[in-house]
Amino acid sequence: MIDNPRLELLLAEYGRPIVIALVVIGALALLASGWAVANPSTTTEAQYGEERVSSDLQTSAVVVQDGTLWNEGDRLENSEVYMLNASPELTLEAGTELRNESGGTPIDDGEVTHELEVRYEATRNDQSFWNESHTVIDGSPAVEDGVATSETTVDVESYRDRQQELESELSGVGDVDMAFVLHVEYDTGTNQGTQRESTMFRVTDTAYWLEESVSASDTHTHQTGTIETTESQSLAAIAGLSLLGTLSLAAGAFVARRSPIDEDAARRAVHERRYAEWISRGSIPMWIGDYHVSLDTLEDVVDVAIDTNERVVHDTQRGLFAVVNDGVVYYYSERGLWEETAWPEMNLEEQPAVADGEPALSADEMELEGNEEFADPEDGFDDDEDVWQKL
Template structure:
């Protein structure tokens, strides 16, 4: 068993509360372990689907006259550039697709397309005048998740209008031509608006769109929940189990070590603390002219420190003493100096002595005449053979 005076003192003062606390902690930890094993954690995770609405403007133009590049009647689609003389009209077709990305199925809904050509007069990057022409304003039906509209732009007429405006604003500002798309949609799960625009470049010989007109909106929607059941964290279960086991083991340890004498434990702590000042030995009864009883072991150590002497611990007499100039400063739990002369004896629970006592008690009492002490010299001259008290002590 662990030999630690400080631990003994702690258990002497708080042994019972510590035992109760450890038992409670151990029981709760083991109950928590059982609960964690018996009831796995359940988590609910929401599931989401995605509905995507995408729009793209397709462009095409029909060649109206033969040339070195194309023949009359050829149809040019999504070309990077169109020749003004060969194909003076541009066909634009906004196409909107509604698709459920979760399973790839088309989605039904309502769609409206609006395509505008806008002249914008600017000066120093700031617009101060604009003119808008509607090319498409349509709400096409949605067939198999696709809604398509179509419109035609007479590019030559818009070129002429742009040149006229540039002459009107010559030296004041510049004229830009822009193609703007606006799409509104509504499905069972989502609604929204898409807006995109690009510069429509028109020269004397050709025209083109600076960037393609396209937009895409992902819209999430909740489809349901998934419930997942999984066991508790093994580290948590192991930690709780270990805590419960250690707590109950600690309670058993404290219970077995108790009861501890608080005063004896405190004295042992002091002995350990002042071990460098204490030596073990035997202290004669007759030593010193004066005997001063002190209240605590610390007081004896203080005397030893002040007088630069050693504290002698006589285990047989249960005595701590410092001898200085004929004065004995001592501390003993047994009481005064004289009371430490004989070692403590525990005469209880000795069957043999009890039996002998019974035998003696059973013998008849002897009268003085029967004892026949006359003529015996055993008790004569009681001082004979002993010179002083020291001889008596040694004989004892």
């Protein structure tokens, strides 16, 4: 017995749908947990590689005569300044490195093209109005160990002379600047691109230098493949689904075993629990009250008790709920009218049948012999109340 009348009533009214719903939920939950175990999750992750292409312009010069600072044959590399008399020729080396940064390995199957120009540009008020370019390097060197190199040597005095010639032509009109412009094209097999950098080339009567270093670097990212990772489903989810399925099936079996439940009895139990503070258990005599009013529901009896400030008496033997007020009995009973509640309910179908060979007694044989108590009404009881008390 469930000590919850409302739950009893719910099961009485919707027991079959509840059992079906619990069984369906339990079956689905167990199937879902089984599917989760049999089908681990698979994630696909893309793998990426990174390539770097770096280019620069290196300078060097060989000393052609002894002096205070250097000796003949000395080689100066990437110097901040070169003396024109000591080193009249400048060697320019354009280099490009192709490297796979992901694997840390050089790219040997790439292609590189170098183009180096010397550019003269006339400006006025910082605005260019004339320019002239001469190609110094133009080649596609082989890539060895990931590096491609192009080299040339220039006569610095010839460049100075040409700059002075242009300045003489534009005297009083504008200035003439000289610059080296490096243009690189590359193809790594996976990525392609171009690089362009420049720097001013300053030449005086005694020295020359590159105003800024020339360098460029590009980074390319590309997809190299995918990796599939297989992981089992969440153990917490599987355990939760299994527990839900087991509990649902167990609850369905429990409800099914309790069916069928007497709906009227369950509803009466709910009302008894709800109005327990107005109901007392007791025994109600048959003869009490002058008038007997049959009400339809227990709630009606409780309403009368509340209105009259009386108690509802529950006679369990008679299955009766009643309120007595000023000689009037307001009652409710599932057995029917007041008189029908006098005797306990009996199931005649379960009584044993008359034994074979023993005929039922006739009306004449059913005499009350030897019982003087009922022989004369005047010698018996005065009224029904005495008869009830005697019984």
